[in-house]
Amino acid sequence: MLKAQRNISPSQEKPKLLEVRNFSLCVSENFRLTDITFTLHANEILAIVGESGSGKSLLAQSILGLYGHIPKDRIFFNKEDLGALDKRAWCALRGKHIAYIPQDPLSALNPVQKIGTQILETFMLHNPKASRALCKQRLSEVLQSVGLDESFASRYPHTLSGGQRQRALIAMSIINNPQILICDEPTTALDILIQKQILELLATLANKSAIVLITHDLGAVAQIADRIMVMQCGKIIESNTTQEIFSNARESYTKELLDALDFSTLVPKAYEDSEVLFMQDFSSIAFRRKFWRNVPVCITHNVNLRLHKGEILGIAGESGSGKSSLGLAIVRLMAHRGEIRFFGKDVRDFGKEEYFSLCAKLGVIFQDPFASLNPRMRVGDSIAEGIAYHYGHTQSTQGVYEALESVGLDESFASRYPHTLSGGQRQRVCIARALALKPSILLLDEPTSALDKSTQKQILELLVRLQKDLDMSLIFITHDLDILRFLSHTLIVLKDGYVQESGASKEVFAMPKSAYFRNLLATHFWQDLG
Template sequence: MLNISHLNAHFLHSTRFALQDISLQIKPGEKVALVGESGSGKSMLAQLILNLNPHIAVQSGSIEFENKNILSLTQKDLESLRGKDIAYIPQEPLSSLNPLHKVGKQIIESLYLHANELYPHLRGKALHNKAKERLAELLALIGLDSSLAHAYPFELSGGQKQRVAIAMSIINNPKLLICDEPTTALDVLVQRQIMELLSSLAKQSAIVFISHDLGVVREFADRVIVLKDGKIVESASSQRLFNAPQHSYTRFLIDSLTLPKRKALEQTDLDSTRQDIVLRARDLSVGVRKQGFLKSTYKEILSPLSFYLKKGQILGIAGESGSGKSSLALGLLHLLETKGELYLNEKQVKRTKADVKLLRKQISMVFQDPFSSLCPRFRIGDIIKEALGKLPYEECKKQIEWALEMTGLDSSLAHAYPFELSGGQKQRVAIARAVVRKPKILLLDEPTTALDKSSQKLILTLLLELQEKMEMSYIFITHDLEILRILSDEVLILHNGVAVEYGKSERVFKNPQSVEARALIEAFFGSKDDKGEQKQC
C-alpha cells in the first residue's frame, strides 16, 4: 500500500539532512510503529507522507501510495487524497482544532469535503442526515457525550480534544491512518478504548503509529521501526524487537522505561508539624461564572474538596480526562472562580488583588503542552524574563542564566526561539520560567506527557534535583500512575469533578477504597507485576 524508497529530506533553512535514506513498506491492514526520541524524525516522516509541511524539502527518493508518487501529485490530487484515503491524527489537539467552530462541525467537515466521491447519491437533507448519523456514531466510538458536539474546543479537556481529533481523522474510513502520538493526552481508561478502536480500524486500514510509549507500542504494533537522528537504526517485528533488541540505541530506549527513584519523605504526625504545611484547601470548589441577560450564574465543575501540602512533599493528582485535574490547578491560582477556603502558610488567601498576587509569587505552574505554552515570537531569554517582572538588566541576565543552568540548558539558548528546540528542551524552558522566581510550590500539569521516555526520565530526574536544591513542594498532575506511585507522598484521585480517593500514596495504590479509584488503578496496573513492569518484558 505504501512504499517509501531511499528518501532524503531536510528543512528549507538548513542544509543538514533531517531524514536520511529512509526506506520502508506498509501492507494493507498492517500496524507499523515509529519510535525514537524527540527530534529523531518521526513526525517529519509522517507529515511528508501527506506532503503537509511546506518547510521540508525532499532531496531524493519517493513516497508511493497505491503505486502513485505522492511527491509528484498536484495540489488538487493531494486534497482528494487527504482525509479520504490517507488521514492524519496530529500530535497537538490544542492547535489542530479551530477555536471559533463547535467540535461537531469540525468532525463532519471532512465528510462534506469528500461527499461527492464517498456519497455521490446523497444531496441536501439526505447528506445532512448521514453526517448527523455518522457524527453520533463516532462520538459513541471515542467515548464522548453527544452533547459535546455543540461545545467549543476551549470547553473540552486535553484528552477530550485528542478524541475529537481522532474522530475527525477516521470519519471517512481511510485506507491509511497516520497516528502521531494519538494517546499522549489520554488517561489509561480512554487510552485503552482508543487503542481498541484503532485495532478494530486496522482490519480495514493500515496504520502508521507514532508513539513514545513503548508499552502501548509493544501491545499494538505488528512491526516496529526505530529512528535516530533521521535514520532507521532497527526494524523488526514487535515481539523480536522487545525480546532481543539488536541496536544499542533500541536497548537505550527500552532501558528508559525505568523511572528515577526518590527518597521517601519522613512521615510525621500532622498536628505536630502544622508549621510545615505550605498549602491547605478546605471545602474548595471550582467553577465558571456564566453571564446571563439579567444576572450571572455560577456553574460548579469541581465539587468541594480538602487537602494539604507539606514542605518538600509531592501531592499527586490523577483521574480520567475531564475529571477536573487541570480545573483544580487553575482554581488554586485563581484563574478560575473558586468557593471555599485556601490557606498559604496557614494564612487564608482572600480574593483580593494583593492576596492573589502574593499567591502567584509563591506558586508557579508548568503547563501541559510545552509547544503552545511558549510564545513563538519571543526568544528563550525573553520568555524567562517575563516571569521576573521589572528588574535591572544585569540582575535579569544573572537570573536567566541561573534558571537555564538549573534546568540543564546552555546559557546560549537564551538567544534561541522555541521552534529551534526539541520537545524536551521546550519543557525545560517552561520549568526554568517557573522556577526563576524561586517559588515555594511548583504546580505541574502533565509536565512529561508530550515527551518521549528518555526525555521524560531526564525531566523527572531534573524535577527531583530541583526539589532537593530549592526545597520546593510539588503538586503533580499526570495520567501516568506509575510516576505517581514512585514519586508522590500523597495521592488525590478525581472522577467527574469529585474527589473519590485521598491519602498516602502507598495505601491508595495497595488498597483503594472507592470503586472509581480501584477501576483506574486496576486498568493501569492490570498487565503489570508488583514491580510495575510488563509481565512479558
C-alpha cells in the first residue's frame, strides 16, 4: 500500500487546514452544490469520489473562489474566513497556500512556452524579488522532486508523455510549497505504470501538504486516501475512512459505485470457428520527415494473430507500446507491412468495389469521445454521414434511429449537439455511429478510459450485449487489465512495439511468460479491495 510511504498520525492530532460549513452554490439549475460540510487536516489525503457531474470539480474550484464570491462564515483556511478576502488576498492565496492541478495536463499547459518557464511563472508571481540564481535553484529542486531531470525545463509540452506532463503540472503546483494541494483526476487516461508513479509521488507529497484527490478511480483511492467523501448531485451523501467505505458502505449509491468495480458479470458469448481476420508478420508503419523525404519507421513488429467471428481480442500494454498504431493499421488507417486477410482473402487481392464494401465492415471507436464528434454537427448528422456514403440518403434517417436505439438512446438525441451530452452519452453516440453500418469487426481504442466507473461499466455491458446480439468481432485496446481479464477471449500484450504475450486470456493471466507482463500484473490495483 502507498500509505506505507507516509508518516501517518491520528487526524485528531493534526491541525485543521480547511473547514467547510454548510456551503451551497448555484451556478445553474443542474450545476449546484448543496450544504457541503467537511474538514481537511494537515498531511491528510481526502478523496472526493462520485460519477461525472456529481459536483467534485465544482467544489474544488469553489474552494479557490473561481465561481464568484464565497459567502462569509462558510469556508475557512487556517481559521481565516475566505469569504472576507478581497481580490488581492485571493491572488496571494492561490498558488502559494492552496494549489490546484487541473484535469487535462495537455490543455492546461501552454503549448508555446517551455516547461521551465511555465513552472517558474507561479514562483515569480509570489516571489517577484527572487534572483535569477534562486529561480534556477528552485526549478532544479522541484523538477527533481517530481522525478524529472533539468533537461525537461527546456522542452515543450507536446514533446512530453502523458505522465511527464502530469509531473510538470505537479511541479508547477508545489514550487511554492503549498499547504493544500487539490488534484483533479490526476491519473485519468494514464496507463497503470504511470498511474502508480503519480500516486507514489502524491503519497510522498502528503508528508508536506494536505491533498484533496478528486477521482473516479476507486482502485487508486483504496491505495492512497485516508478518508473518502462520496458526492451525488452536488451533495455529500457519505463520508468516512477509506477502510470503512470499502468494507461497510451505508448508502446505496456508494454500494453502486463499488459494484461498478466488479467486471466479473461481463460474460461475452463464445465465438465461432469462422475466421474474419488473419495476420502474419504484420508491422504498422509510420513516416518520419527526415530532411527532404519521408522515412518509414516500424511502430509494431511482426505481429501474428487470428480473429474469429464473435471473438473479443484484447490488446494491452503501457502508453507508447504501439497498441493504437496496431489497431489503426488493422482497420487500414495506417500503413503496414506483412500479410493481412479479411474473411479469408488477402487485402491486396481486393478490387475497388470489394474494398469499398470492406470499409463498411470495419468500425472504429476512437479514444476521446469529446474530440471524435464534430461540435458543429448534430448527433443525427454525424451518424447519417457514413450511412449516406455507403447506402444512400434514403436509408440514413431510419438507420440513425435504429443505431441510437441499439445503444439505449431515444430519437430526440438525433437533434442534439455533442456539447449538450455527458461523457457516457457521447461515447454511446460514437458507438451508434460505428454500428450504423453494421460492421463485422469493431475496433475500440480506449473507449472507457475517460469515463467514470459507473458509466464505464454501462458502456462495457452495452458492448457485451451488442457482441451477443450481432455476432461482432471486437478488437479492444486498453491499459485496464481488470476489463480485459473478464471481457476478452484472447489477449496480446505489447511493449515497445513487440508482442510479449499472446494467447487465450485466461491462460495469459494465469501463467504469464514474460517478466514485463508479470510486472504489469504486480503493479495493477486489482479491484478485490474489500
